[in-house]
Amino acid sequence: MTLTIAARNVLRNRRRTLISLLVIAVGLTILSFVLGFVGEAIRATERSLVMELGALQIGDPRVLDGRASGLEGLIPPEVLERALALVQALPGVTGVTSQIRFAGLVGDAEGSTLLLARGVVPEDCMDEYACVLASGRALGDPVAREIVLGARLAARLGVEAGDRVNVATGTAAGAFNAATVTVVGTVRLADSQAEERLGLVPLGFAQRLLRTDGVERVLVWLDDLDQAPAAAAALADSFSAAGVPLGVRRWDELTPFFSSIATFWRAFSGFTTLAVFVLVFFSVLEVLTIAFLERTREVGTVRALGASRGRVFVGFVSEGLLLGALGGLLGVASGIALSLLFNALGLSFVPPGGNMPQPIRVSVGAATVGPPFLVALGATLLASLYPAGKNARLTVVEALRAL
Amino acid sequence: MGQGSFCYVKGTPVLEARELTKFYTLGKEKVRALDRVDFTARQGDFTVVNGPSGSGKSTLLNLLALIDRPSAGEVLFEGKPTSTLPERALAHLRREKIGLVFQTFNLIPVLSAAENVEYPLLLTRTPRAERRERVRAILAEVGLSDLARRRPDELSGGQRQRVAVARALVTQPRVVLADEPTANLDSATGKQIMELLQGLNREHCVTFVVVTHDPAVVPYAERVLTIRDGRIGGEERRGEPRPA
Structure with a gap:
């Protein structure tokens, strides 16, 4: 009552x-x-x-922590192979891809500008860019001399899908290298500054341009983001046990902001x-x-x-x-x-x-x-x-x- | 109500006051509201404490009801002193063995008549089925069966006081203390209420102590105590104890 x-x-x-x-x-x-x-x-x-960075990233600890450039700490193919085997054994993994990031110049006979390029595996991660394609198409062939430019960068260069541009950069060994590539599309990004410098190229082509067979980092996506700390710890343990000289960082460790x-x-x-x-x-x-x-x-x-x-x-x-x-x-x-x-x-x-x-x-x-x-x-x-x-x-x- | 069995001990002291004294402090002044009062209510008694306003009647009733503590003296309930009992034990005695009827009825406005009567049984943790049966029986006895679902504001003054009487009796207490039970009623309704109390006293051998300044209440008493200036001024026995 x-x-x-x-x-x-x-x-x-x-x-x-x-x-x-x-x-x-x-x-x-x-x-x-x-x-x-x-x-x-x-x-x-x-x-x-997480879409851009993955839930986890694997690479040379110096590179992941920003103490060295990507080209100074590339992952050799045999190490990559062992690392990927251990990643695939991890429960809850929904996607894995490799990338190389490099800086260079992009332009034509009229002039050039700064390029922050990413060598990506088209089949692994172009979906996220495809959805924001402003024009043309996404990357397809993993080794083709193709580039997808940020829409603002393309506009600055005055190019569009089908045009050709020159890409110049330093190789892994420090030498100069350049190639002519075909612009196949442009993308819009939320970050306008990033859009003014971004170029996406197939990983195989990036490796040829940089004269390396290694990759800079491996991105891993998980089905449950809350499991990232546990997955990172498990992966670090298995790398350590298997003698794989790579570090593992969670997405939030890579983005202190x-x-x-x-x-x-x-x-x-x-x-x-x-x-x-x-x-x-x-x-x-x-x-x-x-x-x-x-x-x-x-x-x-x-x-x-x-x-x-x-x-x-x-x-x-x-x-x-x-x-x-x-x-x-x-x-x-x-x-x-x-x-x-x-x-x-x-x-x-x-x-x-x-x-x-x-x-x-x-x-x-x-x-x-x-x-x-x-x-x-x-x-x-x-x-x-x-x-x-x-x-x-x-x-x-x-x-x-x-x- | 099944209380007829109490009558075999008719005459046993239920409630006793020994040298009961109560002071109130008004500003810097100490007022003696009750002055060394001796009083005994025995099983089956119907006692009226009569006196003018300010004579100490309500103070005496509050002390006998164990809702106030004396400045000096002692209240004995069933022969046991109560002055050293903690509040929890006094509350236990009140809910188990004392029934109270107030001048202004003091019903809980959000509860129906039946729920008001049922409330003390909730305090005694009486099982639900028994609660319902007791409420039904006591409401029938006070003539309110048809009004059980009505809220207090839907009842007349006399009906409210009947609910209050039913509430006081539903726990089958050893003693019922009534404070000016007719004060807020017209004379005809007051007469009905007093006849009800008298009938319950005679039928169930319940001990009643009624304090009043209403002379119309006096004829219902077996015993009349007159209180004046905080002291018992006289006692009049108006009837012989009835056989159990």
Whole structure:
């Protein structure tokens, strides 16, 4: 009956209850939306980085840590072969590819400009670029003299699919080398600066140009990103046991800026959560204090009938929790509705320094529903403790004398 | 109610006050509300404590009901002193052995008549089926079977006081203490309530202590104590103890 009484007391002053529920619901709607937005922002950044970098990267530790250039720490074919065998034995691997990154010049008789090229295995990873192809086609032949240029770079050079350009670079041994390649397509990238310098060439051609048979790094994708730390540790152990002289780095170790971004967003979420908690706490505290004060005489009655202080306390706290649960459900439901509505609008924006409109989405799930609901319960629980404790501590005679 | 069996011990002291004294502090002044009162309520007694406003009646009742503590003296319940008992033990005695009827009914507004009556049984952890049966029986006895589902605000003053009486009796207490039970009722309804209390006392041998300043209540008592300025001024026995 404690809950029955609590429920009926919640409905006793409908106007006051409605105001409390509205305050809780509005706070939670905002919180749920913010958490959904922040969660999606972090996940979108994460997805984008992992798509480009892989969940794990394998290579010479000096290269992976930026202490040496890619060409100084190339992976020889026999080492690569042993490493790939160990990677394939790892559970949860969904994709593996090798790359060489190199810098050079690209241009024609009219002039040249900086090129940050990647030698890639077309069949392994051109899908991600194919989806952002601005013109032409993706790379196909693994050794062909072909290049896909960043759209901005192509525009700067005044070339388009079908045109030919010269690529010049230093070989692995430090000599100069150059080749004429056919532009087969252009790609758009989210990062406009990267788009002004990017060139993708088949790995086989890159190796010929650099006069090497090695690769710079191996990228590994996993079916579950949360398993990256365990997979990295397992792979490092197996390399060590097999005498493979390569290091393993997780995607987040390769992008230290990501943790700064994520920390910023999480701090923003935390601040919003705290603000909503404080808002709900003080609103509900005021309402419950008045509501409980009005029922002091009832406290005296039930205490006179033999109810313990604890029972009185639990009764009032149940009322606060019930209010929190109702407000929480209402707030979470309206938060979900707002998020779905927002997503249905299909809004997008071009980020600073960006090149392409990015969709703005708000995720909806346990992470955006659970914490707001707990905030409602926590704030109302805390708000009910003081007035409930005050009422429960009254002597029976004091309580019965209340007007 | 199955309390007739109590009558075999009719006359046994249930509630006793020994040199009961209560001071209140008003500002810097100490007011003596009750001054060395001696009083015994025996099993089956119907006692009325009569006196004007401010005479100490309610203070005495609060002390006898174990909802307040004396400044000096002792309240004995079933022969055992209560002044050293912790609040938890006093609450236990109140819910198990004392029934209370208030001047202003003091029903819980969000509960129906039946639920108000059931509430003390929840405190005593009485099983659900037994609770329902006892509530049904006591509501029938006070003539409220048809109004069991009504909330207090849907009942008249007399009906509310009947609910309060049913609530006081549903736990089959050793003693029922009533504080001005007719004060908020018209005279006809007050008469009905007093007849109800008297009937319950005679039928179930429940001990009643009623404090009042209403002279119309006095004729229902076997024993009348007059209190004035915090002291028992006199005692009048109006009837012989009835056989069990």
